Amino acid sequence: MSEFDLIVIGSGPGGYRAAVLAKLRGLSVAIIEKADWGGCCLNRGCVPKKDWHHTAHLVAASKNYAKRGIHGNLTADITIAWRHQKDTVQVVRDSYLDYMKRLGIASFKGTGSFVDAHKISIDGQTTLHGKHIVIATGSSAYIPDVFPIVPDKILTTDNLFDSVPPRGRRVAVIGSGVIGTEFAFILAMLGKRITWITQSKPLSKSSYSKPALKLLSNAMERHKIVPHTGSRTKSVDLTGPGVTLNLDDGSEINVDWVLLGTGRIPHTEGLNLASAGVTTDTKGFVKVNEYLQSDIPHIYAIGDVANHHMSANHALADAAVVVSNILSPQSRKQQNKAVPQLVYSALELGIIGISEDEAEDEGLEAGVGFASFEGNPRALGQDEQEGFVRLIADMDSGALLGAEVIGSEAGELIHLIAQQFGQEDALNRFASTFYNHPARAEEILNATETLAAKWGLSEQVFGK
């Protein structure tokens, strides 16, 4: 039986990152994957989604081209867009596999299943012994009972990217969470006519501020993407050529196909957790402590299978925490608040830390530094002025509690904030950095300076 310092089950962002980091830190590592290397994020999530989002963004931006003297009506061909994301995914997957090979990580294809707390069987054929084990088996789409999954008619993002999307133009997107909000926009820009059916307002369960959600809703409306809110699908009729959704408000929606964005559930099927003594909570997440240890201290769980945030960013952060804890037991706690979260829709929305409402709940008095992209020269030159930077600071200590970056390139700009997040003097670091001009990032400086000018945090911003 082969023995390893660490066995990782699942090769998504969590598992892959844990394996790479552990190997770079000198451990012997095996990784097991039962499906496509790279997990949901690479094959059916973040990577193909962002590839398509870029195409969608180009189509949306082209509506402003005429005033720059660029003429012509641009449209996207979803079949070619589908091929583009496939090529992107393939290049990334090859580079992951190549890197794992070069590092000397032992990779095994098959379903990993616990034999006991140290032994993992792969498809009942090979057994590995691990001093430490990381469960990184991710999640799968939650499908409400009313929806049967029927190829080319009712899809989730778990099968949307496998083959060219169905030809029909009329698409219903169900759900107002991140997936619904992202794909209603992306598919509309890729040429589909979207009916967006949601129980609640888009992203209403998120921590984004009212001004952020208002800007998003304005941007969606401009593209004629308006949610049909407050409706639940009562029944589904598949007898005709398309799909008929009967809603509980009495209305009937006829479309060619449906995309569900109705949540995801942790994936533990086939792992045989009981034989290792590992337990799950009522929602099926592997139970972990703040060091990401399961009930069995040398067995850790990371990413979607254990972290309720269910984002690649959190899976990657968990991986770093776990490798530190394997090398030096209980040395590093999970850091969910320091992890940026993004939504890629008609606007990019980025958030980190806590909102002012959450600060208030914690008994803190929050000041808000605000700067808009409206007058930003770079944003004006790009015709991308929508959005802003908001910094939430503790009025007593001047500590940075949270931030929001809304608008174009939020997914990149948020890193400037993430890098300083948790530093006592984060505001002073923003204020004393030298910036490229003109640049969108300068609004981080402007938002910081409003904390000095309007909220009296001059000393924390400019120093003594």
Ligand SMILES: Cc1cc2nc3c(=O)[nH]c(=O)nc-3n(C[C@H](O)[C@H](O)[C@H](O)COP(=O)(O)OP(=O)(O)OC[C@H]3O[C@@H](n4cnc5c(N)ncnc54)[C@H](O)[C@@H]3O)c2cc1C
């Ligand atoms: C459409 C979509 C878009 C998304 N976009 C973003 C985004 O822009 N940004 C972001 O941060 N997050 C995004 N996410 C979320 C992100 O994809 C997940 O949070 C992330 O993939 C979780 O990583 P993970 O490593 O925990 O698991 P996964 O990526 O789900 O990987 C788990 C792997 O484990 C394997 N596995 C499961 N059981 C076993 C077993 N018994 N043996 C062997 N292998 C097994 C699976 O086959 C899978 O490959 C998106 C998700 C979706 C669905």
Ligand SMILES: NC(=O)c1ccc[n+]([C@@H]2O[C@H](COP(=O)([O-])OP(=O)(O)OC[C@H]3O[C@@H](n4cnc5c(N)ncnc54)[C@H](O)[C@@H]3O)[C@@H](O)[C@H]2O)c1
């Ligand atoms: N950019 C990102 O980081 C990113 C992108 C995509 C997905 N994800 C993650 O993937 C996970 C899944 O995303 P999601 O948007 O599917 O989940 P979600 O939990 O964010 O939203 C689920 C939506 O489905 C609706 N819903 C639930 N049951 C329903 C039913 N029976 N009928 C109609 N609607 C119903 C809910 O009201 C909600 O609007 C999330 O945790 C998300 O964080 C992250």
